[in-house]
Amino acid sequence: MPHLDGSAQLTAALDAASRDWRVFPLIPGDKRPAVSDWETRATTDPDRITRAWSVAAFNVGIATGPSGLVVIDLDKPKHPGDTPPAAWAEHGxxxxxxxxxxxxERHGQPFPADTYTVRTWSGGTHLYFLAPEGEPLRNTAGDSARGLGWKVDTRAWGGLVVGAGSTFAGHPYEVTHHGPVAPLPGWLAELLRPAPLPPQTPVTVALTGHGRRTAFLRSAINGEVQRVTGSGPHEHNNSLYIAAVALGQLVAGGELSEVDVTGWLLTAALQVGQGEREARRTIASGLRAGARRPRTVAA
Structure with missing residues (x-):
């Protein structure tokens, strides 16, 4: 159980920060963030950490991306029916x-055990690695997309791990190997590297008509599309949301079609490597927010 005064969790948070890992509070005894915008707010500042953990016995969250980490999560089955797919079961x-x-074994490589390691509450394993320089690797889950396989998740940019010193369901997260964090092996980095982006092609904005109104709308659309296509590696989703809000105001005002705006922004998002499902959710969310403040353009 967590210490009621949070002393153990505070010590764990400060220890993680001393390794230059950005930490933030998780709900006591839980794996969910206790703060919003946690990836941005995660810190190594001992004073901020001490103030935060003086409030409650928060679990320790580590923002993996800003900390320069890739953590491989080797999970255990959660129940008797949680069995491997046939492609993995045949390997036992x-x-x-x-x-x-x-x-x-497939890649002729040793098991990468010689790195800082944490045993999770369920008996699983977190293997900590230094992220490759200049490569903003993202999270993966199981066999999906660039995932490594069943019960193997990775946490990098956009992800978090529960740090040692935390508890969940009454069970602790404990360090089992205190060695330094090893660089992510190159062969694993290659497996996790995102697929190449599609060729950049102009997003075609077809607006009929002439005059100042049409010119304004064309400029507004092109500007928001450029916001997305010109965004940095860790800013794509936020830029897409802002663009959707701005154009959503014009949709709500009857100036643009929601179908057209969604198509333009989705094309831009795919060009910078966002997944279609995530991009559609972000666009829809931005359009809803923009609809609260309809905007029209004078003729």
Whole structure:
């Protein structure tokens, strides 16, 4: 159980920060963030950390991306029916550690155990690695997309891990290997590297008519599309949301079609490497927000 005064969690948070890992509070005894915008607000400042953990026995969240980490999460099955897919079962795997072992054998590589390691509340394993320089790797989950396999998740930009010193369901997260954090092996970085982006092509904005109104709308659309296509590696989703809000105001005012705006912004989002499902959710959210402040353009 967490210490009621939060002393153990505070010590753990300060220890993580001393490694230059950005930390933030998680709900006591839970894995969910206790603050919003946690990736931006995560810190290594001992004074801020001490003030935060003086409020409650917060669990320790580590923002992996800003901390320069890639953490490989080797999970355990959660219930008797949580069994491996046939493609993995034929290798006799029973959990995430077995899957990583199979991957190592396929690639002729040793199991990457010589790094800072944490045993999770469920008996799983978190292997901590230094992220490759200049490569903004993202989270992966299981077999999906660039994922490594069943019961193997990775946490990088956009992700968090529960740090050592935390508890969940009455069970602790404990360091099992105190060694330094090793660089992410190159062969694993290659497997996790996002697929190349599609060729950049202009987003065609077709508006009929002439005059100042049409010119204004064309400029507004092109500007918001450029906001997305010109955004930095960690700003794509935020830029897409801002663009959707701005154009959503014009949709609500009857100046633009929601279908057209969604199409323009989705094309821009795909060009910078966003997944279609995530991009559509972000666009829809931005359009809803923009609809609260309809905007019209004088003729």
């Amino acid at each position: 795997v029973t959990d995430g550690a077995d899957v990583l072992t199979v991957l190592c």
